[in-house]
Amino acid sequence: MAQGESLGQERTEQPTAKRREDARRRGQVLKSPDLTAAVALLGAVGIYSMTGPRLVADATGMVSRSLSSLPTGDLTPGEALALFFEMAGTIARLGWPLVAVPAVAAIGVQLLQTRFALSWRAAAPQWERIHPGKGFARLVSGQGAFEALKTMVKIAALGTIAYSALRADWPRLLAGGQGSAGLLATLGGFVRDLWLSVAGAYLALAALDLGSQWWRHQKSLRMTHEEVRQENRESEGDPQLKSRIRGLQRQRAMRRMMAEVKRADVVLRNPTHVAVALRYESGAMRAPSVVAKGARLLALRMVQIARREGVPVVENPPLARALYRLVPVGREVPVALYRAVAEVLAYVYALRSRKS
Template sequence: MGSFTVCTASWRVLRRGNNSCCYKLNSFDLQLFNGEKTEEATPKRKSEARKKGQVAKSTEISGVFVILAAFFTLKLLGTTVYNELSRYMTGIFSGIFTADITIQTVQLLFWNVILVMFKTVLPILLVIMVISVFVNFMQVGAMFSTEVLMPNFSKINPITGFQRLFSKRSLVELAKAIFKVCIIGYFIYRFAIVQTADIPRLISMDLTDSLRLTGSLIIDLAFNIIAVMLILAVFDYFYQWWEHNESLKMSKEEVKEEFKQTEGNPQIKSKIKEKQRAIAMRRMMQEIPKADVVVTNPTHLAIALKYEKRMSAPVVIGKGQDFLAERIKQVAREHKVVVVENKPLARALYPVVDIGDVVPPELYQAVAEVLAYVYRLKKRLS
């Protein structure tokens, strides 16, 4: 038996020796078969994705502004929060050993806790909520989609989940997280080195000053970290926008198919137009017997005119050229409608009027002469 060798060049068979041959494969462009998505998403594709809740959105942007709002509000209301908490704690610890433990005192303690939380925490939570809604609105606009709330059992499929775990998106998110931790860690380290001289002073301070200095250092550190996170979040937003557009890209075949669905299949549209023309032609031919005169070229053009006293000017009820012109003249003769040969008038009328239009004023005189001739002819024949 001869030996077979597979090569990547052509499908030609080359004989070597007695029975051995070499099959060679032609190289070809795989892009012709894999439906590579190279076309920008159409407005319809983007609209459908938006209805499904698929939009370009960066959670980093939302998170950074929420943290910034929280610390900024805390910085503004820090003194008020501190005084409120210290007053509450002082009252609690000064009377905890003298008050009788009853249901009423426990209820009073509970409502005092609620009141303090309302005064200290609620303003910060309200600011965070408003900023969060505003930032998300600025990213995606007004959008409400119920599809993201529908259960999707493919998300709990272990095979699909394993594939998502090692997908390109997951690797990018992992790289972003590692990079963010390294950058933020470096800034924390640098801030700690700079503030090393102030930390020993906490030992010699009283509790109030020590807490105030500690809070100030924490807020300064937070703003430094937020500044770094904001820069990273801007880059993340542009990446999410790019990645979203890439995910919506379409293949040439998808664009063609969508065009067919949106605009209709060209063959079907052609048949519809053909039927519409046929219906319009039948309707026009039914009106020809009502015409007063048919003006001809005499062989290439034919225009059927009708005039009644209630009309402001004669009306075109039919027109055609070549074969259709012959058909109009034939129907006119069958129904004893006068056919008048007038080349200048036919050539002047045909390009400026459509079926249902009145004769333009500049052609009133010429049309009136033709109609007068027709009326005299009919009067003589009658």
Template sequence: MEEHQERTQQATPLKRKKAKEEGNVPRSRDVTSMSVVISSVLIFYLFGSYVFNEFKRIMIGCLSLHYGLEPMLALRNAFIEGMSIASFFLITALIFAFGSSVAQGGFFIKPFKMNLDKLNPIGGVKRLFSKESMLELIKSSFKFSVGGLILYLIMKKEIYILPLLTSMQLGMMVDKSSDIIMHTLSYGALFLLSVALLSYALERWRYEESIKMTTQELKEELKETEGDPMLKSRLRSLQREKAKKRMMQEVPTATVVITNPTHIAIALKYDKYMHAPKVIAKGRGVIAEKIKEIAKKHGIPIVEDKMLARALVKLKLGSYIPEELYRAVAKILAHLYT
């Protein structure tokens, strides 16, 4: 039966903790991609001139046989030196990628468990055409389309320079290439930043929806935690909200609403089959305003009587008015019926 209940309740701290232990955290791959590109832009901005000068030096050294007369040996030595410089980029990108992943969902190591269901070809086909897979396909198509358009616009602007690179001096060629790379990475970073923000917001929403609880789950968790104060408070709050909703649904059936006139409102119901008028809704402040709003919408009379309102608001919801208030309420009802 619990399976058919609607999940309308926000997850409790315990539910969130269990979800995190199971590896269920809001995490977007686009945020990781964005952090890698931004780290590259940052390094190019801070150390770009140094890096390109070093690569320029390696290229000049390779062409001037600085690394040896044997071509393969020279290439190997130049490659090793070049990788030692490039490794700085790689390590920084890895640090940014790891940091963005931890920032999104924290760091935890989940024990490996063999899931044979993933080897089921039928299940694989279902996952391939699932709602999540379709959403990922749309996201990927959007990213590649817009990303490709941005790259096209950049290259369209720089396309006339590319054939000239081969005729430039080595130093000028490297400098111009670095400008094009920096330009492309900067626009790419801005695009990925916007994609990452939207993607993370979507993942966060999907996560919150996936861990929502039914009312029954909330009650069972309360039992398991032996009356945890936070959960007790949450359940009481839920019960109050339900009671308030039921109370507001009764207002359209009221005979009259008594006010003081601004801070208190009490809805009374009376017919010939009742021995006395009944309090079907009451409240102060915002709730009082809501009662009056519903009463106006349904054409229910609203009567101002400060003393009577103060006396009625003390009564329990669903109770009949006491004898000492009969005369005051009867006067109002008599006036309405005449």
């Protein structure tokens, strides 16, 4: 029983992409044996329609040659063995397309249904499949009843098709044709028409089967709220832990920025809303840089640190607002603000000169 079900939660959430992919890797995909059988039969009908006349002619020739080459007396073991190998080789040469083409078609449609997902886990022996108690539970479950009903419908449909085809073609089969070639051609046509009818029935059954499988598959993949949260934690991390990490990162960034205020040349303010700290090192920097900035409480904190450390604080609302809005921390001031910043720095350097 799943964890969500044990907690009394209902599976109301749509499956995530990860859950679908995990199910596909386990071999839990939509696939219908009826569709595979239908495609295999259609492949057999197609190859027989293309090679049927030649196949009948070659088979007739084989029978004629075999009958004409029989000795008048009893066959020796060696002669019987030689005749057997000759007929087996001819049958294999004539019939391999009727086996190979349906087999390739069946394998191809099976791979397409599973999207080329080869799951050894699905093919491996499982105790649940052979355990008598679990097997009986499957039989009496809703799924077992549905499979039993589907099997009975399939048997009834195929039996009806075979009976109808045989009843319709029985006079033609009895009449046969001129010689063995005519009989083989008549029999081949009957088998081809029967295969085509059976393939159509299998296609109809496959459509119903895939529809019911899709509904059951979607239902089995549904998730509880707890399973969705658990998967998100596994793939993206615990939201609480991520929030705590982001908080610690913000604190470290804040401490670094406050440390930069102590090394700044000047702090511009507006006068309570924003504050921007600038530093310029001649020869090491191409232009003054914004080393810290903040708004409201952070701006007041920057001003407090600057005054405590003896960093000049200059009120210049237009320049402070422009630098706060346009320049990220760690970037140089834009060319358009060079003149205004240069005037502020000149004022600060003049203050230093007078103090020294």
